Amino acid sequence: MVRNVALVGDYGADVELVYGTTKLKFQERPDDFFITKASEMAACGLDRATRFDLDKVMWIPWAEEWFVPLFGGTSPVIGQLTEPAVKMLQITVGMRQHRAAMRKASPQLPLGDKAD
Numbered sequence: 001m002v003r004n005v006a007l008v009g010d011y012g013a014d015v016e017l018v019y020g021t022t023k024l025k026f027q028e029r030p031d032d033f034f035i036t037k038a039s040e041m042a043a044c045g046l047d048r049a050t051r052f053d054l055d056k057v058m059w060i061p062w063a064e065e066w067f068v069p070l071f072g073g074t075s076p077v078i079g080q081l082t083e084p085a086v087k088m089l090q091i092t093v094g095m096r097q098h099r100a101a102m103r104k105a106s107p108q109l110p111l112g113d114k115a116d
Helices: 038-044 083-105
Strands: 002-008 012-021 033-035 050-061
Touching: 002 050, 033 038, 033 083, 038 083, 050 083
Parallel strands: none
Antiparallel strands: 002 012, 012 050, 033 050
């Protein structure tokens, strides 16, 4: 999933990709972004429920070597998030950022240590 785009120079662009997998792992990865509803899957061009691992993110150039049309199409874009899915992604990312800030603000004591 392309999550972000940054313009580079006059004509280029880099894109932020989020790794997607059909291995859902709801219990192990509850803070990832999931597309599981049939209507959302159809809008995104997905044929199966997909988990986007928000810890596996990479910036790459928008270039033909990385992005080619599938199945004789004219664009490498196979779908897009619906407005409700975009809002859910924003909520998910916001919750992750909040939890990370809370962990940083109040680190846990190592096991066996006592606060004075």
